[in-house]
Ligand code: SF4
């Protein structure tokens with residue numbers, strides 16, 4: 144399956160959602176996740192993300208592996224809604240795109 148990693152947090156560009164044939168992106172306040180039970184591994188969302196946040200669970204870096212569980216868990220969060228249309232990114236997304244260790248800012 145494909146996984147949304149830390150780079151998405153506080154940026155949420157949403158370019159990824161418009162190409163997904165399964166509509167399996169779920170949206171929270173400042174981050175998106177992929178529902179791993181619905182993703183068909185087509186990979187077409189990967190090049191859409193301006194901050195390269197989407198990676199295969201087979202190729203995910205060690206320091207991002209915890210996002211596999213985060214995607215699975217948050218995709219079942221009742222407050223998170225399916226998103227399939229592009230919308231404006233988060234305010235200040237350009238500044239946040241350069242920030243590391245953003246997990247502490249994840250809202251859910
Ligand atoms: Fe959707 Fe394909 Fe991306 Fe999975 S890999 S989230 S099915 S676009």
Ligand code: F3S
Pocket residue numbers: 147150151152154155156157158159160175191192193194195196197
């Ligand atoms: Fe996030 Fe990239 Fe999609 S920033 S919302 S994974 S385009």
